[in-house]
Amino acid sequence: MLLIDENLSYKLAARLNNDFQDTVAVARLPSLGEGAPDTAVWEYAKEHGLTLLTKDKDFVDYWKRFGPPPKVIRLEIGNSRLQASEALVRNNKNLIFQFINTPQQGLLFLNGG
Numbered sequence: 001m002l003l004i005d006e007n008l009s010y011k012l013a014a015r016l017n018n019d020f021q022d023t024v025a026v027a028r029l030p031s032l033g034e035g036a037p038d039t040a041v042w043e044y045a046k047e048h049g050l051t052l053l054t055k056d057k058d059f060v061d062y063w064k065r066f067g068p069p070p071k072v073i074r075l076e077i078g079n080s081r082l083q084a085s086e087a088l089v090r091n092n093k094n095l096i097f098q099f100i101n102t103p104q105q106g107l108l109f110l111n112g113g
Contacts, residue, residue, distance in 0.1 A: 001100070003045045005054035006034055008075070009082045012053075016086065019093055024050070038062065045070035051100055053089070060107065068106035071099065077112030088112045 002023040004013045010025035017023050026041055027034045036044075038058050045052045051071040052059055063072045073096065077088055089096065092110050099108045 001051065002053045002073075003041070003048075003050040003070075005041060005052060005056055005059070006036070007055045008053065008085055011082055012085055012089075015082075016089060019090065020096075042066075042070065063107050071106050071108070073099070073108045073110060075110050075112060077110075080112060084112060 001020045002013075002016065004010065004016075004023065004025040006026045008025075010027040013023045013025040013028065026032050026036055026044075029044070032040055032044055038056070041052070042059070042062050044050070046069045049069070051073060053073045053075065055075050055077065057074070059072050060074055075085060075088055077085060088110055095110075096108070099105050
């Protein structure tokens, strides 16, 4: 469902898996791993039907240039603790599901304050 970019903790995938099944972290995927180029992450998300969860503005630029898929959720939360990222995603769970299930939408910004 979600592909957690490496600019977020890989631990976020396990913490969100109850609400967002089949969530995986880039850093824990043998075919990608830590330090994977953005292009490889983009293609992986696209090929596996995953929504990319990131803090990286580069993926917004990719989305603007190439369009979906994949869908991109950008957390605008700055340097924050794992708990803050988790809370931002969980607090927007319904919005995220609506976003994922609406074909016309491809880019979502979540602001953490």
